[in-house]
Amino acid sequence: xxxxxxxxxxxxxxxxxxxxxxxxxxxxxxxxxxxxxxxxxxxxxxxxxxxxxxxxxxxxxxxxxxxxxxxxxxxxxxxxxxxxxxxxxxxxxxxxxxxxxxxxxxxxxxxxxxxxxxxxxxxxxxxxxxxxxxxxxxx
Amino acid sequence: xxxxxxxxxxxxxxxxxxxxxxxxxxxxxxxxxxxxxxxxxxxxxxxxxxxxxxxxxxxxxxxxxxxxxxxxxxxxxxxxxxxxxxxxxxxxxxxxxxxxxxxxxxxxxxxxxxxxxxxxxxxxxxxxxxxxxxxxxxxxxxxxxxxxxxxx
Amino acid sequence: xxxxxxxxxxxxxxxxxxxxxxxxxxxxxxxxxxxxxxxxxxxxxxxxxxxxxxxxxxxxxxxxxxxxxxxxxxxxxxxxxxxxxxxxxxxxxxxxxxxxxxxxxxxxxxxxxxxxxxxxxxxxxxxxxxxxxxxxxxxxxxxxxxxxxxxxxxxxxxxxxxxxxxxxxxxxxxxxxxxxxxxxxxxxxxxxxxxxxxxxxxxxxxxxxxx
Numbered sequence: 001x002x003x004x005x006x007x008x009x010x011x012x013x014x015x016x017x018x019x020x021x022x023x024x025x026x027x028x029x030x031x032x033x034x035x036x037x038x039x040x041x042x043x044x045x046x047x048x049x050x051x052x053x054x055x056x057x058x059x060x061x062x063x064x065x066x067x068x069x070x071x072x073x074x075x076x077x078x079x080x081x082x083x084x085x086x087x088x089x090x091x092x093x094x095x096x097x098x099x100x101x102x103x104x105x106x107x108x109x110x111x112x113x114x115x116x117x118x119x120x121x122x123x124x125x126x127x128x129x130x131x132x133x134x135x136x137x138x139x
Numbered sequence: 140x141x142x143x144x145x146x147x148x149x150x151x152x153x154x155x156x157x158x159x160x161x162x163x164x165x166x167x168x169x170x171x172x173x174x175x176x177x178x179x180x181x182x183x184x185x186x187x188x189x190x191x192x193x194x195x196x197x198x199x200x201x202x203x204x205x206x207x208x209x210x211x212x213x214x215x216x217x218x219x220x221x222x223x224x225x226x227x228x229x230x231x232x233x234x235x236x237x238x239x240x241x242x243x244x245x246x247x248x249x250x251x252x253x254x255x256x257x258x259x260x261x262x263x264x265x266x267x268x269x270x271x272x273x274x275x276x277x278x279x280x281x282x283x284x285x286x287x288x289x290x291x
Numbered sequence: 292x293x294x295x296x297x298x299x300x301x302x303x304x305x306x307x308x309x310x311x312x313x314x315x316x317x318x319x320x321x322x323x324x325x326x327x328x329x330x331x332x333x334x335x336x337x338x339x340x341x342x343x344x345x346x347x348x349x350x351x352x353x354x355x356x357x358x359x360x361x362x363x364x365x366x367x368x369x370x371x372x373x374x375x376x377x378x379x380x381x382x383x384x385x386x387x388x389x390x391x392x393x394x395x396x397x398x399x400x401x402x403x404x405x406x407x408x409x410x411x412x413x414x415x416x417x418x419x420x421x422x423x424x425x426x427x428x429x430x431x432x433x434x435x436x437x438x439x440x441x442x443x444x445x446x447x448x449x450x451x452x453x454x455x456x457x458x459x460x461x462x463x464x465x466x467x468x469x470x471x472x473x474x475x476x477x478x479x480x481x482x483x484x485x486x487x488x489x490x491x492x493x494x495x496x497x498x499x500x501x502x
Contacts, residue, residue: 011315011319012315012316012319012320018181020180020181021179021181026179027179029175029178029179030175030176030179030180032172032175033172033173033175033176033179034172034176034204035204035206036204059203059226059227060200060203060204060227061179061180063200063203063227063229064176064177064179064180064181064182064198064200065180065181066200067180067182067198067199067200068177068180068181068182068183068198069181071182071183071184071187072181072183075184078199079199079200079231080230080231080232081228081229081230082199082200082203082228082229083226083227083228083229083307084226084227084228085225085226085305085307085462086223086225086226086227087435088437098181101464101465103308103312103315103316103463103464103465104309104312104464113312115307115463115464115465115466116463117463117465122437124436124437124438125435125437125466128307128462128463128466129226129228129307129463130307130463226305251304252383259383
């Protein structure tokens with residue numbers, strides 16, 4: 001269900017999870033657009049030579065995935081904060097899940113707080129954080 | 140950054156460097172790149188993905204991608220070890236749009252330590268503030284952790 | 292009674308959860324725990340009083356701490372003023388022996404947490420420092436574990452005959468109650484928790500939660 005007003009939001013509801021495109025081509029497209037076009041993000045072999053498990057999905061791209069999930073859920077939501085902590089790397093070409101759940105609703109301020117996680121297929125949390133979004137009331 | 144031997148006094152660094160702007164520059168966002176950024180992240184709304192949309196704007200997390208031209212204030216000591224991003228918090232206030240000059244100012248917002256297996260982990264939080272003609276557009280905090288190798 | 296023995300609130304530098312939202316979450320999502328212990332990083336939260344919140348939601352909310360030693364991170368239950376004076380909770384280089392001795396003296400319990408984790412878990416330091424004397428309990432289920440971290444913790448516990456607890460290590464609201472510890476008796480305060488841990492009649496749980 002798409003959220004249009006604050007009245008539509010329920011504490012504890014899940015945002016529609018999605019699997020982001022973490023292919024090398026898409027991460028490269030992102031890295032070029034962001035000005036972060038370095039081998040650490042776009043070249044598995046070069047990243048391994050740095051001691052990494054492979055090319056990494058930039059943390060800022062994970063933030064972008066999480067923000068996109070919020071807009072898919074509530075198209076008119078105004079994102080006011082995305083606060084993420086990177087617990088473990090996300091590796092390019094591996095499968096991840098972008099998840100969110102409503103954990104606070106401030107009806108007076110029109111603000112909704114959302115728990116954010118990026119998990120892998122083993123349900124391990126790679127990135128976690130919170131978002132604050134403004135959603136208009138019914139009036 | 141300057142090189143030091145001996146343990147670095149983090150309290151002294153706080154006194155000297157916190158809240159002092161050490162980097163400032165201006166940038167202008169490119170519409171096509173913004174659309175690519177948003178599309179790669181999975182945004183589907185036209186206001187983020189279509190430069191022709193009348194409300195076209197940067198995705199709200201764009202500020203996290205800006206980087207200071209200088210990473211540390213002048214005279215800041217070198218911590219020996221591998222630096223990694225520990226977290227990012229981006230707080231947009233107003234939409235950023237292509238073609239509009241944006242001033243980016245960076246200051247060190249916090250410095251603190253945690254334990255590691257073979258030495259300290261030193262966390263730095265740099266805060267970037269974005270503005271246009273004095274109007275604040277948002278901030279982005281970047282936390283960097285350095286797993287400090289024992290000083291010899 | 293089931294308690295999540297390892298949770299962080301916004302009082303911790305990397306915690307993003309407000310305690311009232313933990314309570315609301317547990318009740319709304321029917322999380323199968325009766326309460327939780329706030330174990331803030333490198334500090335004991337003296338100032339917060341969660342008794343009214345606990346009463347409102349019918350939950351037990353207790354306070355402990357997570358301190359840092361040469362063997363990694365350690366949960367401390369039964370924190371008193373005297374214990375806080377015995378060692379500096381904010382010190383990131385505490386000797387584990389000092390923490391264990393102080394806990395023994397002041398009727399508290401120290402539990403190395405996520406012992407299977409690289410760098411901040413006890414198992415990673417055994418080659419260098421050996422098996423520490425005085426550890427009786429370790430955290431064998433941690434909600435933030437990745438890969439084989441819990442398996443390493445279980446293996447360590449079995450090898451050394453440690454008892455095991457579970458805790459979510461929640462830093463955000465929706466992670467509370469992923470792991471917990473079941474006790475046969477009701478626990479109402481920190482003193483009773485210490486007694487129950489010292490008694491040794493408990494077991495660690497990993498709780499499946501509906502997505």
